[in-house]
Amino acid sequence: MLVMGIWRNWTKEALAFGLDKQSKIRKSGMNKMVGETSIGIDEVRTYKEITLLLLIGLVAWIYRAIQPPPPNICGSTDGAPITANRIKLRDGRYLAYKEHGVAKETAKHKLxxxxxxxxxxxxxxxxxxLPLEVVEELGIYSVSFDRPGYGESDPHPKQTLKILALDIQxxxxxLRLGSKFYLVGYSMGGHAVWSCLKYIPHRLAGATLVAPVVNYWWPGFPANLSxxxxxxxxxxxxxxxxxxxxxPFLVYWWNTQNFFPASAVVSGRPEIFCPQDLRLLPKMAYRQNHQGVATQQGVYESLxxxxxxxxxKWEFDPLDLDNPFPNNEGSVQLWMGDEDRFVPVILQRYIAKRLPWIKYNELAGAGHLFAYADGMSEAITRALLKGHN
Structure with missing residues (x-):
C-alpha cells in the first residue's frame, strides 16, 4: 500500500511536472511565434516605408528634372545688360528691336x-x-525685333499666337509705322505671319513667308500627306x-536629357543641310558677332x-484663312526651296493649292537658307512691294 501510494504520488508529480513543462514549452513557442510575427509585421512596414520614400524621391526627381530654370531676364542681377532699343508693351513687358534701311521718316515702305x-x-x-543703292531706290525701312524670350525681349510665360500678333501691332x-505695314517671317517666324493674317489682317499692306515652318497637326492637312x-x-x-x-510639359527635359538623341535642328547636324545650304553657310559667319544673344535668357524661354x-495645338487653322486682300490691294507671298530639309516642300505645295490667293514661289535646288543667296533678298523684296512702288 505504501509502495502504491508513493507510486501514485510520484506519478501525479511527474505528470504535473510534464504538463507544466509542456505548458511552458507551448507558451515559449507561442511567444516565439508572436515575436516572429511581430518582427515580420515590422519588416513589412519598413519595406513599405522605404518604398514610399523611394517613390516620393523619384517623383520629386522627375518633377525637378522637367521643371525649367527661371529665365535670366535682361537687366536683372543675373541677366545680360540691356543694349538694344526697346519699347514697353501694354502688359509691362519690353520688346527689343533693331532698325535697318532708310530713315523711318523718309521711307516709302515700312516693314x-x-x-x-x-x-x-x-x-x-x-x-x-540688300545693296545700299537698292535700299535707297526702294525707299524701304525695316525693323526686326526679338520675339518674346529671345535676345533682350522679356519672355511671356503664357505666350500665344494671338499675343504675338498683338505685340507686332x-x-x-x-514706332509710328502707320495704319498699314509689310510683314515678313522667316522660317519659325512664319507662325507670326499666320497669326497676323488671322488677327490683324487690316494692318497689313502685304506679307511674305520665307521657308515657313509648318505644324504637321494643322487640321486642314490630309492625314496621309502630313x-x-x-x-x-x-x-x-x-x-x-x-x-x-x-x-509640352516635357519639352525642357527632352531637349536637355542625354538618354536619347537630341534634335538634329537644335544641334545643327550636317545632314539637315542640302548642298545649297552648305554653300551658303559661310554667309552666316556674321552670326558669330552675336553668338549666344538669342538664348541668353535661357533655352526654355526661347527655343x-x-x-x-x-x-x-494652334488656336486656328491657317488653311481656313480668308484672302486679306480681296481687291488685290496687297499680296501674300510664300517662298520655298524644293530641297529644304527643315520643312517638307510637299506641305507648302498643298497650302498654295488650298489657298490660291497666296502667290507661291518654289525655287529649284534651293534649301532652307536660300534667302542668303545672291539676289534673293532683292527678288523677295521687290515681289512684296510690286505695284506699290
Missing part, C-alpha cells in the same frame, strides 16, 4: 521682319542683305516634335517655348 528659330533681331535676312504703333511629310524628318526630330505636340507654340 517688320520676324526672325526664325534660334535667332534674334540681328538676323534680319531681307533689307540688311503694338510695335508698329509705338504623315508622309512628318516621316521625312530625321527620327530624333520626329520625337522632338511628338513631345512638343503631345507632352523650347518656340517649339511648344509652333508645334503645339
Amino acid at each position: 517688320i521682319f520676324v526672325h526664325g528659330f534660334a535667332s534674334c533681331r540681328h538676323d534680319e535676312a531681307l533689307v540688311s542683305q 503694338e510695335l508698329a504703333d509705338q 504623315k508622309e511629310a512628318y516621316h521625312l524628318q530625321l527620327p530624333q526630330d520626329q520625337w522632338t516634335l511628338r513631345v512638343a505636340h503631345y507632352m 523650347h517655348r518656340d517649339m511648344r507654340i509652333g508645334f503645339g
